[in-house]
Amino acid sequence: MSQELTLGVYFSANDVVYDWTIAFLNSFRTFNPDLRLILIPFNEQCDRLLQLQERYNFEVYIDPSFPRLEAIGQAFELGHTPTGPYWFRRYAAFWGPLNRFMYLDARQVVLADLKPFIEALDQFGFDFIHYDCAIDQVYEPGVFRQELLRQGRGRGFNSGRWATREGLFSLEEFEHLAAEALKIRDQLNPRNTDQAFINYCCDMKPVCYGHFAEVIGGICHTGWARQPRKIYQQDGKYYLWDYGGLDHKKQLFLLHWAGHPLNIFMPHRSVFCNFFFRNEPISQYLITYLYAVFEYLVNNPIEVMRKNRHINTLYHLVKRTISL
Known part of the structure; x- marks a missing residue:
């Protein structure tokens, strides 16, 4: 080049x-x-x-x-x-x-x-x-x-x-x-x-x-965090433990949470926190963690209802009716 x-x-x-x-x-x-x-x-x-x-x-x-x-x-x-x-x-x-x-x-x-x-x-x-x-x-x-x-x-x-x-x-x-x-x-x-x-x-x-x-070659085919796989570090690099899978022991160069909210139960939250709290005091981690728990307790019931098939179908039916 x-x-x-x-x-x-x-x-x-x-x-x-x-x-x-x-x-x-x-x-x-x-x-x-x-x-x-x-x-x-x-x-x-x-x-x-x-x-x-x-x-x-x-x-x-x-x-x-x-x-x-x-x-x-x-x-x-x-x-x-x-x-x-x-x-x-x-x-x-x-x-x-x-x-x-x-x-x-x-x-x-x-x-x-x-x-x-x-x-x-x-x-x-x-x-x-x-x-x-x-x-x-x-x-x-x-x-x-x-x-x-x-x-x-x-x-x-x-x-x-x-x-x-x-x-x-x-x-x-x-x-x-x-x-x-x-x-x-x-x-x-x-x-x-x-x-x-x-x-x-x-x-x-x-x-x-x-x-x-x-x-x-040699890298994971996808970097979507919601896929249930184990991420591990070796020699300063990140790899995927996906025994029996096509990406097993391949390098992970990006990890993304597209379509997923930032909350306490997000997949691979430890990887996110490793970089989010880098160079921050432990007190900041605890405060943010407690806030995340509170946010989850408040928002989770709404999220559960939003994802319910019957409630979601009714919501979009009403929305379409109002827009007519």
């Missing part, structure tokens, strides 16, 4: 995910002390977060394209996620200051040096490398999805962790692809707007993309 290329990582966050971001930043700087890190503000609620800029040595990237990207997001929004349009700001990274980069959401911890994962783009000749896949979270079952799969496309990758290169897409190209995608909006996931959008763009261009675990 040319020495002239600028490598680094973009991340998106705001004050709403402040605690998640503390763990993310501590973990990132543990394994990547010198790698360039740039915040793309999720929205304008970033006052607390910006106070961490010097401590964690990150830059802030604000681009004039944000309103146009948010407009794309708004066009895809079906009323499920009020903040959905802000997710599209992350795609300004394609014309940002980094030549080769990784994008990461803040609801995860970094467990390895990320530079080799960024360098893999040129080393293996890929335009875009992603991580976890779940096609149902991107494309609805139907003719469009079937045709993509028939052509060897349509992986359905997660939009919160990927590596790519500057200039792969332009703002004008995104706007053109968005107009085409809206013609088949009913065949895209109704909720995960930014995820469906970037998958559609990569599939329609198309770009040469692959999965980190398949391209590099």
Whole structure:
């Protein structure tokens, strides 16, 4: 790889995910002390977060394209996620200051040096490398999805962790692809707007993309925390104990809690706490732990009701009736 290329990582966050971001930043700087890190503000609620800029040595990237990207997001929004349009700001990274980069959401911890994962783009000749896949979270079952799969496309990758290169897409190209995608909006996931959008763009261009675990090898195929597996450390690295499984004793380089709230019973909470409380006194740990217990006791009954099939069905029935 040319020495002239600028490598680094973009991340998106705001004050709403402040605690998640503390763990993310501590973990990132543990394994990547010198790698360039740039915040793309999720929205304008970033006052607390910006106070961490010097401590964690990150830059802030604000681009004039944000309103146009948010407009794309708004066009895809079906009323499920009020903040959905802000997710599209992350795609300004394609014309940002980094030549080769990784994008990461803040609801995860970094467990390895990320530079080799960024360098893999040129080393293996890929335009875009992603991580976890779940096609149902991107494309609805139907003719469009079937045709993509028939052509060897349509992986359905997660939009919160990927590596790519500057200039792969332009703002004008995104706007053109968005107009085409809206013609088949009913065949895209109704909720995960930014995820469906970037998958559609990569599939329609198309770009040469692959999965980190398949391209590099020796790493876990997924980093989703909710999967019941044991994480252990050895020689300063994190591995997965998944006896009998495909990822047994493979390295884990990212651990993310997408779709899971931050609470006392979150899976692999010990890994999160290891980075969240790094360099903090034990008293802070105890206070936060007690608060988490209280929060759980208050919110858990509501969460149980929300997930109940009958209550949830009734809620959405009433919601649809009111909207008519």
